[in-house]
Amino acid sequence: MNTELEELYQSVILDHSRRPRNKGEIAEGAVHVHGDNPSCGDEIHLHVKFGADGGVEDLKFTGQGCAISQASASLMTMKVKGRSREEAETMVRAFHDLVTIEVADPPKMLGDLRLLQGVKKFPQRVKCAMLAWRALEQAIEAGDKESSVSTEGV
Numbered sequence: 001m002n003t004e005l006e007e008l009y010q011s012v013i014l015d016h017s018r019r020p021r022n023k024g025e026i027a028e029g030a031v032h033v034h035g036d037n038p039s040c041g042d043e044i045h046l047h048v049k050f051g052a053d054g055g056v057e058d059l060k061f062t063g064q065g066c067a068i069s070q071a072s073a074s075l076m077t078m079k080v081k082g083r084s085r086e087e088a089e090t091m092v093r094a095f096h097d098l099v100t101i102e103v104a105d106p107p108k109m110l111g112d113l114r115l116l117q118g119v120k121k122f123p124q125r126v127k128c129a130m131l132a133w134r135a136l137e138q139a140i141e142a143g144d145k146e147s148s149v150s151t152e153g154v
């Protein structure tokens with residue numbers, strides 16, 4: 001990454017970790033997934049509400065952890081909200097690729113999440129960045145029941 005991108009990366013992470021978007025809970029009709037990343041101490045409670053068509057109607061999260069985990073969760077909720085189930089699944093895979101392998105041209109649908117590809121250089125941070133996404137993946141699999149996920153062994 002060049003310096004300009006590096007700075008943008010830092011400012012986006014800081015902005016979202018300080019002022020997370022979609023922070024909170026969904027009281028009714030949502031799947032609740034608890035995820036944690038013991039190697040860093042990150043924790044997330046993700047609430048996902050699926051529409052009648054199976055799409056992601058709404059999602060919110062609470063939790064605590066490092067700046068990367070919080071920023072990734074915040075950005076994830078913004079980008080996945082309103083997506084179809086298939087699109088959400090595609091985004092989970094695309095984001096995982098982004099932070100684990102060399103991706104020359106990251107999909108535009110990831111938006112600012114593309115800045116998180118810098119995480120790839122820090123293998124311990126990949127679990128932080130993936131925490132919210134693993135929780136989302138579990139929520140999609142669970143459909144309409146509560147479940148619990150741990151990102152150990154990403």
Ligand code: ZN
Nearest residue numbers: 040042066128
């Ligand atoms: Zn972390």
